[in-house]
Amino acid sequence: MTKPTPAEAMPLVEAIRVTRHFVDGQVTALKDVSLTIDEGEYVALVGQSGCGKSTLLNLLGGLDSPTTGSIRFRGRDLADFGDPARFRSSQLGFVFQSFHLISVLTAEQNVQMPMFETTMGSAARKERARELLARVGLTHRARHRPQKLSVGERQRVAIARALANRPSLLLADEPTGNLDSVTAESIFSLFDSLNQEGMTLLLVTHDPLLAARARRTLTLHDGQLISDRPNSRTG
Amino acid sequence: MILRMWFISVILANLRGRPARSLLTLSGIAIAVAAVVSLLGVVRGFERSLLELYQGRGIDVMVQQAGRLQMTSSSLPESLGEQIAKVEGVAAVHPALIEVLSLLQDDMMGVVVQGWQPESTAVRQLKLAAGQAFTDPQARQVIVGQRLAAAMGVQPGASIDLIEGEKFEVVGVFESNNVFDSGSMFIPLQALQQLMLREDEVTMFAVVARERDPDVLRALAERIGASDSKLEAQVADEMAQKSTEIRVARSFAWLTSVIAVSIGSVGMLNTMMMAVFERTREIAMLRALGWRRRRVIAMVLGESTLLSILGAVIGIVLAFVLVRFLASLPASGRLVEGDIPFQIMAQGFVLALLLGLIGGVYPAWSASRLAPVEGLRHD
Ligand SMILES: Nc1ncnc2c1ncn2[C@@H]1O[C@H](COP(=O)(O)OP(=O)(O)OP(=O)(O)O)[C@@H](O)[C@H]1O
Ligand SMILES: [Mg+2]
Numbered sequence: 374m375t376k377p378t379p380a381e382a383m384p385l386v387e388a389i390r391v392t393r394h395f396v397d398g399q400v401t402a403l404k405d406v407s408l409t410i411d412e413g414e415y416v417a418l419v420g421q422s423g424c425g426k427s428t429l430l431n432l433l434g435g436l437d438s439p440t441t442g443s444i445r446f447r448g449r450d451l452a453d454f455g456d457p458a459r460f461r462s463s464q465l466g467f468v469f470q471s472f473h474l475i476s477v478l479t480a481e482q483n484v485q486m487p488m489f490e491t492t493m494g495s496a497a498r499k500e501r502a503r504e505l506l507a508r509v510g511l512t513h514r515a516r517h518r519p520q521k522l523s524v525g526e527r528q529r530v531a532i533a534r535a536l537a538n539r540p541s542l543l544l545a546d547e548p549t550g551n552l553d554s555v556t557a558e559s560i561f562s563l564f565d566s567l568n569q570e571g572m573t574l575l576l577v578t579h580d581p582l583l584a585a586r587a588r589r590t591l592t593l594h595d596g597q598l599i600s601d602r603p604n605s606r607t608g
Numbered sequence: 609m610i611l612r613m614w615f616i617s618v619i620l621a622n623l624r625g626r627p628a629r630s631l632l633t634l635s636g637i638a639i640a641v642a643a644v645v646s647l648l649g650v651v652r653g654f655e656r657s658l659l660e661l662y663q664g665r666g667i668d669v670m671v672q673q674a675g676r677l678q679m680t681s682s683s684l685p686e687s688l689g690e691q692i693a694k695v696e697g698v699a700a701v702h703p704a705l706i707e708v709l710s711l712l713q714d715d716m717m718g719v720v721v722q723g724w725q726p727e728s729t730a731v732r733q734l735k736l737a738a739g740q741a742f743t744d745p746q747a748r749q750v751i752v753g754q755r756l757a758a759a760m761g762v763q764p765g766a767s768i769d770l771i772e773g774e775k776f777e778v779v780g781v782f783e784s785n786n787v788f789d790s791g792s793m794f795i796p797l798q799a800l801q802q803l804m805l806r807e808d809e810v811t812m813f814a815v816v817a818r819e820r821d822p823d824v825l826r827a828l829a830e831r832i833g834a835s836d837s838k839l840e841a842q843v844a845d846e847m848a849q850k851s852t853e854i855r856v857a858r859s860f861a862w863l864t865s866v867i868a869v870s871i872g873s874v875g876m877l878n879t880m881m882m883a884v885f886e887r888t889r890e891i892a893m894l895r896a897l898g899w900r901r902r903r904v905i906a907m908v909l910g911e912s913t914l915l916s917i918l919g920a921v922i923g924i925v926l927a928f929v930l931v932r933f934l935a936s937l938p939a940s941g942r943l944v945e946g947d948i949p950f951q952i953m954a955q956g957f958v959l960a961l962l963l964g965l966i967g968g969v970y971p972a973w974s975a976s977r978l979a980p981v982e983g984l985r986h987d
Contacts, residue, residue, distance in 0.1 A: 436896050437981040462898020473893040477625025482618070487897045489615070538898070 383448045384409040385542060385573050386433055391442035393428055393596075402428040404596040405442070410575060412541070415568040417584040417604075418577045420593035426577045427470060429593065430544050433575070434465050446542075462490040466535035468545035470577075472527050474519040480506060480530045481515040487537040505533035510559060524551045532560065536567070543567065546577045561586050619910040626883070630915065633879040637919025637960055638926060640872035644865040645927035645956035649948035650934070651861045655854050657788045657945065659845065666729050667702075667844050668817040669829045674840040678852055679811065680708055684838065686808045692815060695835050697828045700816040702728040705800050705809065713768055714760050720792035721750075721770065723800030730814065731794060739764030739780030746798045751780040753790040770795075774803055787945050815841070869959060876967025880912050884975040895980035908972035909965065916964030920957045924948075927956070 387410075393403040402425045410416055418426050431437040432444055435457035444451045446460065454460055461467075466487075474483045484502040493501070506515050509529035519527055528551050535543060548564075549557040561583060568574055578584050585604060592600040623630045671692060673682035686703050693701045705723035710716065724730045726742040734741075734751060742749050750770075752762060757778075762768060766778045776795070784790040801807045817828055825843045832841035842850065884891065891904055928948060935946035 431981050434896070437979075456901060458895060458898050458900040460898075461896065462900075465898070467896055469893065469896075473889060475890050477621050478618070482621065486618075486894060486899075489618075489903065490898050490900065534897070 384445075385412045385414075385447060386410050387445040388429070388433065388439075389443050389445065391429075391432060391439040391444065393425075393432060393437070394440045401596050403432070403439075406593075406596075406598045407442075408591060408598060408601065410542075410573060412573055413568070413571055415564070415574045415586075415588045416576070417587035417590045418575060418593065419579070419584055419590060424593045425596040426593055427546055428596075430546055430575070430577060433542075434467060434544050435461060459490070462487055462538055464541050466538070466540035466543040466545075468528075468531050468535045468543070468548045470546035470550075472531035474527055474530055474534075476519050479516050479518055480511060480522065480526075480533075483519070483530055484534045484537060487534060491538060501537065502533075505536055506530070508536075508563065509533045525553060525556045528552060529556070529560070532563070540572065542573045542575065544575050547579065548576060549578065549580055549583055557583070615906065615910060616914075619907065619914055622883075622907075622911055623914065629879060629882065633875060633915050634919050634922065636875040637872055637916050637963055638922035640868040640963065641920050641923025641956045641960050642926035642930065643868045644861075644959060645924055645948060645952055646930045647861040647864055648955065649927060649931055649952045650944055651854070651857045652949050652952055653787065653945035653947070654857060656949075657786045658847070658851060658854065660786050666733070666816055667814040668820065668825050669815040669832060669841050670844050670847055671813040671815060671832055671839055671841045672811070674833075674838055676840075680706055682811050683806075684810050684812070686810050688836065688839070689810075689813055691836060692813055692832055692839070695828070695832050697818050697824065697831070698815055699818045700729075702730060702814040702816070703797060703810040704728075704730070704812055704814060705797055705804070705806065706811040707800065707804055709770060711760075711768065711770065712772060716756075716760060719756065720788065721800060722792055722794050723797040724794060725797050728814075729816065734780075734782040734794065735784065736780045737783040739778070741780065742796050743779070745796050746802070747779075747796055748774075748776045748799055749779040750776050750793045750795045751782055752778055752793045754781055754783045755787065755790040756793060757781045759791075770803060814844075865959075869963065872960075872963045873966045876912055876916065876963050877970065878967075879915075880908060880968050880971035883911065884908060884971045887975075888978060891975050892978045892980050895978060901976035904976040904978075905972040908975050909968045912968030912971075913961065913964040916960040916967075917957075919963075920960030923960065924953050924956050927953075 388406055388408050391403055391406045392401070394401050406429065418429065420426055428437070432439055435444070435451045435454065438452065446464065451457055451460075475486070481499070481502045484505055485498045488498045488501065503512070503515060506512055509532055511526060511529055511533070514522060514526060519530070522530065528548065532545070532548060535545065549560050552560060557580070564574055564576070565586060574587070576583065576587065584590055587604060589601070589603050591598060672679060673684050676682040689701045689703050692698060702724060707721045707723070709719050709721050711719055722730070726745055731742070736751070737754055739751070742751070750768070752760070757763070760768070762778050764778055764780055767775050768778060770776050782794070797810075801809060815828075815832065817825055822843070829841040829843050833839055894904060931944060931948055932946050934944040
């Protein structure tokens with residue numbers, strides 16, 4: 374830390390030679406992965422099942438720590454955060470591979486959960502939740518509990534929840550994995566417009582259509598980053 | 609301030625989402641609180657009645673046989689009264705013989721029979737609801753307290769057997785707010801002495817002092833005690849607290865309370881542990897979304913506290929109903945006052961809060977330690 378880098382030049386998130394072992398080193402989920410994602414990028418992360426995509430997403434989001442190497446967010450090492458909860462609530466949006474909605478809460482209440490860590494009042498929270506549900510096309514489902522919703526609808530509630538605190542980085546694990554093509558298309562265009570508004574997106578996907586919408590594709594294979602290339606824009 | 613109003617909606621939703629378990633825990637807490645509040649309430653009622661028993665009567669110092677723990681086992685010669693009257697500061701001395709009889713009629717067990725001289729303050733201050741006073745110092749007559757009269761179904765003019773074949777006439781019924789009094793009967797001292805074959809024997813002397821100051825009374829009690837080795841004197845106001853019966857009842861009530869509290873907190877601990885265990889993923893997910901540890905703690909503690917507050921309210925209402933019911937029964941009504949002092953209810957409430965906190969702290973703490981990465985694990 375000799376000279377502070379200007380913010381514009383600083384990447385949003387960086388993985389530096391990250392390795393992650395599980396089960397006392399018997400499983401190597403990630404091997405020496407380095408990557409940089411700048412503010413405003415739209416990145417797809419692809420690879421076979423078990424290649425380490427979710428593991429990488431967890432590490433970038435501060436939910437897990439690398440065995441060796443480091444993760445930096447705006448230049449700051451995540452290991453320096455005692456409990457990175459505040460960082461997550463203010464900077465990150467997560468869409469989990471299995472959405473993890475709270476079954477006893479309504480869609481609207483689920484969307485509000487991350488807002489509890491902000492100073493928003495109850496009216497503001499409710500309004501924001503409604504707004505987000507409208508954005509994912511679920512206005513009419515606001516008062517339903519997850520069991521009453523279709524899988525695709527749950528997925529969309531989970532996306533709305535991830536957007537609750539206007540994150541600067543959205544990390545999504547298979548966000549369209551459970552959607553039919555029409556609904557998936559509406560989610561794709563939601564991601565497009567979020568990116569146009571300046572949000573940085575990193576999406577894990579098996580869906581070639583979604584991967585093609587991103588500007589850049591990272592490919593993992595057996596825990597190693599084997600390719601990192603910009604997408605050719607086909608328009 | 610982590611527990612803001614909005615949080616209640618999440619907590620309520622969590623409790624309502626698992627109705628069976630919430631209700632079970634709620635009833636556990638309610639029963640524990642009801643047991644403690646009603647027991648302590650009854651004991652406190654006892655104490656208060658015992659205290660009023662002396663206070664209402666202008667009796668300042670009670671003199672009993674030295675070394676007797678129980679009032680009814682005390683026995684003194686009546687003649688000692690003259691000696692006590694000579695002690696400096698004594699205005700009047702009233703001898704009394706207190707017996708506890710079991711009447712065959714209506715199976716009345718443990719009826720307190722108070723033998724006093726008809727001209728004593730204790731008798732003259734009786735508020736007659738019906739009938740009249742004693743006609744002479746040896747009359748085979750009784751004046752019965754209202755609760756006892758109701759339990760036995762007697763009125764002035766009735767005749768009762770105090771001991772089989774020994775008939776006494778009910779001449780009056782008196783009212784008293786005091787359960788002890790109201791559940792007992794008065795009889796002329798000499799008549800009771802003859803009946804019990806305890807002529808010239810008394811249980812105690814009630815002393816009226818010239819001055820009512822607590823320090824003066826304490827000094828007077830000491831002087832009386834010192835005047836004869838057979839005597840033990842106590843300021844009447846302090847008697848209730850020192851009585852063996854009250855002490856036994858009190859420790860019994862506390863023991864029961866401790867058991868109730870232990871069971872209650874283990875129940876709460878179990879419930880909250882289950883609640884956390886079941887929701888491992890959910891809680892980890894909330895951490896992943898950015899909830900701080902203390903918010904997770906607040907949520908779990910909030911749930912256990914809300915359960916205990918609701919449990920306390922239900923428990924206190926239950927205790928209230930129970931004590932009212934006991935007071936209305938002829939068998940227990942002689943002993944139980946219908947009201948629970950506010951202080952005891954407050955204690956019950958605090959106790960329930962403690963149950964909620966004790967039962968919630970460990971589960972809340974372990975919930976807050978869950979690794980957020982669990983929330984992302986895909987099944
Ligand atoms: N906590 C863990 N303990 C042990 N092994 C783990 C753990 N988490 C992940 N792994 C292993 O690490 C490897 C990478 O897992 P990861 O979940 O990152 O794969 P993925 O690319 O997300 O797969 P999928 O597309 O099926 O979701 C797998 O072999 C997995 O079994
Ligand atoms: Mg995965």
